[in-house]
Amino acid sequence: MIAMGLTQGTAVARPATPTGAGARAAxxxxxxxxxxxxxxxxxxxxxxxxxxxxxxxxxxxxxxxxxxxxxxxxxxxxxxxxxxxxxxxxxxxxxxxxxxxxxxxxxxxxxxxxxxxxxxxxxxxxxxxxxxxxxxxxxxxxxxxxxxxxxxxxxxxxxxxxxxxxxxxxxxxxxxxxxxxxxxxxxxxxxxxxxxxxxxxxxxxxxxxxxxxxxxxxxxxxxxxxxxxxxxxxxxxxxxxxxxxxxxxxxxxxxxxxxxxxxxxxxxxxxxxxxxxxxxxxxxxxxxxxxxxxxxxxxxxxxxxxxxxxxxxxxxxxxxxxxxxxxxxxxxxxxxxxxxxSGGGWAKPPGESDGNSQPIDNDEGKGFDRMCDPTYTGNGRNGNNLTGALPDSPLAGHWFSAQFQELVRNAYPPLDGSGGGDDDTQAPSAPTGLTVTGKTSGSVSLSWSASTDDTGVTAYDVYRAGVQVGSSATTSFTDTGLTASTAYSYTVKARDAAGNVSAASAAVSATTSAGGGTGTGTLKVQYKNSDFSATDNQIRMGLQLVNTGTTAVNLSTVKVRYWFTPEAGASTFGTACDYAVLGCGSVTTGVTSSGSSAAGASHYLEVGFGSGSLAAGASTGEIQLRLNKSDWSNFNEADDYSRATNTAYADASKIGVYVGSTLAWGTAP
Missing domain, CATH: 2.170.160.10 (Endo-1,4-beta-glucanase f.  Domain 2)
Incomplete structure (x- = not known):
């Protein structure tokens, strides 16, 4: 009865060869x-x-x-x-x-x-x-x-x-x-x-x-x-x-x-x-x-x-x-x-009052919130228990030092010292090792070594030509919205919970890549390592192309390059697409000698797309690829230029995306 009105699909049994106990062929x-x-x-x-x-x-x-x-x-x-x-x-x-x-x-x-x-x-x-x-x-x-x-x-x-x-x-x-x-x-x-x-x-x-x-x-x-x-x-x-x-x-x-x-x-x-x-x-x-x-x-x-x-x-x-x-x-x-x-882990800026603990006359239109009153015993819904609020809180949105100190005391990982940072006057050390890790026609990616501080660094402020362009809770940052073929200079300062700011790091300069060719969207590539071993006879990876721009990109103009070195063995290669959201029939692959003398980059796998467009904000979805030498001899991928060890998709600055002949993402070797 369940089959009434259904199209008859086709599925064919392809008998498997039993190779052990419990094997069952159809x-x-x-x-x-x-x-x-x-x-x-x-x-x-x-x-x-x-x-x-x-x-x-x-x-x-x-x-x-x-x-x-x-x-x-x-x-x-x-x-x-x-x-x-x-x-x-x-x-x-x-x-x-x-x-x-x-x-x-x-x-x-x-x-x-x-x-x-x-x-x-x-x-x-x-x-x-x-x-x-x-x-x-x-x-x-x-x-x-x-x-x-x-x-x-x-x-x-x-x-x-x-x-x-x-x-x-x-x-x-x-x-x-x-x-x-x-x-x-x-x-x-x-x-x-x-x-x-x-x-x-x-x-x-x-x-x-x-x-x-x-x-x-x-x-x-x-x-x-x-x-x-x-x-x-x-x-x-x-x-x-x-x-x-x-x-x-x-x-x-x-x-x-x-x-x-x-x-x-x-x-x-x-x-x-x-x-x-x-x-x-x-x-x-x-x-x-x-x-x-x-x-x-x-x-x-x-x-x-x-x-x-x-x-x-x-x-x-x-x-x-x-x-x-x-x-x-x-x-x-x-x-x-x-x-x-919206503030990362905070529901509001740290140190900002949730609401006044007792009625306060004001011209901001802010009323009294009983849940901010530490003497309020609640209602039947919370078992008539005290709210646990701090006393003497000011109007919502105003600075509340006692609350900020409590937040710092409860910080994870814990911050050394006590008093919530109010008595802390020591600035963090200046960040070191500021490096450009990648660039495109519209962005520059940076990383640096962590600063030290007596109570702990809470953020890093990134400056372009002396003007702050962003902050990061980690030791990396990508500055976007830049102009192609333009030089930029960066420094970074560390900041602690008390607001003390370090001296600036040494400056680093970067010139964005040439502009986007036939593609008007900003592209990036994400990569995951699908290999079980770095020394077997295949290189396996997952790639996905992402359009972070505001207009569609013609995929037929786009090539993705993954650089590697084959070591000894055959100089010809086989490639395969195992799975692609777009369909493997829409993906082209081939290996070319790069002519580069850079370590780990004598050849590159080039991935292309036969046709279609990639909408603004869209991704191609996963593309599962592998390549081998024609004699199936082993690789040693440990020093390959584009290889990384992440097994979940992440931005890959050492894999290049070209629109026409213009590098639009990544750093070529």
């Missing part, structure tokens, strides 16, 4: 295999409408439904995890593992938030991971007042995860997406923004107002709330009662779905290994293992409080280490942060 006369392949073909046939144009499965082919999603053309991480199971089973009976790898690749660039979607994770403080907000049974009980008087525990796994994967980003599926952008928020993966109505998937969220909230009462909202929709505070004040609100991003993970995806990858590995093909899915299995590591967040209390015999938030003690890990998968885990440009 037999042409096996009725179960053939029934599976018939159904698989129906599900994957585009005319039947089970998948969106971006390759994600709809939760339902119908649009109206009464379930966790309120619209059938949304998708859930649950649907994606079952899709991964479908492709694992397909690989088992056909020996073709490309669809399984594609499922993971699509998930990674869509439903798993990218760094741009959670761009301020570096501001996360594992020792102070959350502020308590009571949960209530009925939607009418909301918004729920934040209660800072409830102690929370510390996050014991954030540091080890960051150490293992080199990032504070969370690697897990967000549970809900609006695949047709029906609501029009345009919270598109990989953008961290709200682009409004238009084609393409959008992150959304619902279900935040108690257990009784039904599908007809939910309030679909963008996960990145930039206050473009809803009220003056976006959608935030429908759920949380706070003295002030920050533009922010927030995601919710459904652990059962991530666990199912990991389970599918486990059995895919078992079945592929039995076929002697485990290497074909190694990269996807590694993604599943990473997802499983982050899935451990579902095994902790959401406020990292101790487990057992606790029903009251004030009496339940905060915990550290793993004495509050319950080792069961909870219903969800969630994470979030301030939107980029």
């Amino acid at each position: 037999a042409a006369d096996d009725p179960y295999t053939q029934a599976f392949l018939t159904q698989y073909g129906k599900i994957k046939a585009a005319a039947n409408g089970y998948f969106s144009p971006d390759g994600l499965p709809y939760h339902s082919a119908e649009t109206l439904m009464v379930e966790a999603p309120d619209h059938g053309h949304e998708t859930t991480s649950e649907a994606v995890s079952f899709w991964m199971w479908l492709e694992a089973a397909y690989g088992r009976v056909t020996g073709d593992w490309a669809p399984f790898n594609d499922a993971w690749a699509i998930a990674e660039r869509t439903i798993i938030p990218q760094h741009a979607d959670q761009s301020t994770t570096d501001a996360y403080n594992p020792s102070s991971p959350a502020t308590y907000a009571p949960e209530w049974p009925l939607p009418d009980n909301y918004p729920s007042a934040l209660d800072s008087s409830v102690t929370v525990g510390s996050d014991p796994i954030a540091t080890e995860l960051a150490s293992s994967y080199g990032t504070m980003d969370i690697y897990g599926m967000h549970w809900l997406m609006d695949l047709d952008n029906t609501y029009g928020y345009g919270n598109k993966p990989g953008t961290g923004g709200e682009s409004g109505p238009g084609a393409g998937p959008s992150f959304i969220n619902t279900y935040q107002r108690g257990a009784q909230e039904s599908v007809w009462e939910t309030i679909p909202q963008p996960t990145t709330d930039l206050f473009n929709y809803g009220g003056p505070n976006g959608f935030l004040d429908l759920f949380v009662d706070d003295a002030s609100y920050a533009k922010q991003w927030k995601y919710t993970n459904a652990p059962d779905a991530d666990a199912r995806a990991v389970q599918a990858a486990y059995w895919a590995y078992r079945w592929a290994s039995a076929q002697g093909k485990e290497g074909e899915i190694a990269a996807s299995v590694a993604k599943a293992a990473k997802m499983g590591d982050y899935l451990r967040y579902a095994m902790f209390d959401k406020y990292f409080k101790r487990i057992g015999s606790c029903t009251d938030p004030h009496s339940c003690p905060a915990a550290s280490g793993r004495d509050f890990q319950h080792y069961l998968l909870s219903w969800y885990y969630a994470w979030g942060g301030a939107a980029a440009g």
Whole structure:
């Protein structure tokens, strides 16, 4: 009955050769295999409408439904995890593992938030991971007042995860997406923004107002709330009662779905290994293992409080280490942060008052906020507990020294010294080693060595020709919006929590590349290392081209160059495109001698695009490439000019992007 009105898709069993115990080849006369392949073909046939144009499965082919999603053309991480199971089973009976790898690749660039979607994770403080907000049974009980008087525990796994994967980003599926952008928020993966109505998937969220909230009462909202929709505070004040609100991003993970995806990858590995093909899915299995590591967040209390015999938030003690890990998968885990440009980890500028602690006559139109009164005992929603506010606070937005000192005392990593920096008069040392790490026709990238300070450096201010052009919390910065073929001079100063500023670093100069040829958009290339070994017989990488400009770029004019040295062996090469969002048929590859005497750069892999255009703000998506010498002798990639060790996509200043004959991104050797 389910097949009525469906287009008959085609799927062919290609028997795998058993190479070990448990290996199973699909037999042409096996009725179960053939029934599976018939159904698989129906599900994957585009005319039947089970998948969106971006390759994600709809939760339902119908649009109206009464379930966790309120619209059938949304998708859930649950649907994606079952899709991964479908492709694992397909690989088992056909020996073709490309669809399984594609499922993971699509998930990674869509439903798993990218760094741009959670761009301020570096501001996360594992020792102070959350502020308590009571949960209530009925939607009418909301918004729920934040209660800072409830102690929370510390996050014991954030540091080890960051150490293992080199990032504070969370690697897990967000549970809900609006695949047709029906609501029009345009919270598109990989953008961290709200682009409004238009084609393409959008992150959304619902279900935040108690257990009784039904599908007809939910309030679909963008996960990145930039206050473009809803009220003056976006959608935030429908759920949380706070003295002030920050533009922010927030995601919710459904652990059962991530666990199912990991389970599918486990059995895919078992079945592929039995076929002697485990290497074909190694990269996807590694993604599943990473997802499983982050899935451990579902095994902790959401406020990292101790487990057992606790029903009251004030009496339940905060915990550290793993004495509050319950080792069961909870219903969800969630994470979030301030939107980029809205203060990083701060909900407001540090030291700025949330509101006055008692009525103050003023001509600014600012009233008295009882939640800022330390003597106020709250209401039934927070158990009639004191607010925990500091006394004698001034009007909202005014400098509040006591609050700033408290913020500094609670800083993570901790700042040495005491007194909140009010008595600190020692300036940091001047930054050293200022270097140009990359340049384009419109930008210059810089890095430098860290300064030292008795209480800790909080920021670096970057100056161009003596005028400040930006600040960075790290030891790198990219100055954009520059003019092609123009010389610029830079210095950097360090700043500490008390506002002491160092002397300027030694100056460094850079001349931007020549202008953009036939392309009017600013381009950059991002790279990830896909190699398991630097000394095997192939160079493997992932690339994606990004248009950060305001107009489209003609891709037929664009070439990307990755420089390397082949060492000994054959001087001819083979290249392959294993996967591309654009389609490998749209990608050209070849190896050319560079004529350069620079170390690690005797040859380059050149990647081109047959046709098409790249819209402003768009990315080509992932392009998985590899190359080999014709005699299949080994490389030694350790000293290759363009090679890096990052396994997640990052800007690559040593990979060149040419528009026509003009270098538009990167530094050529």
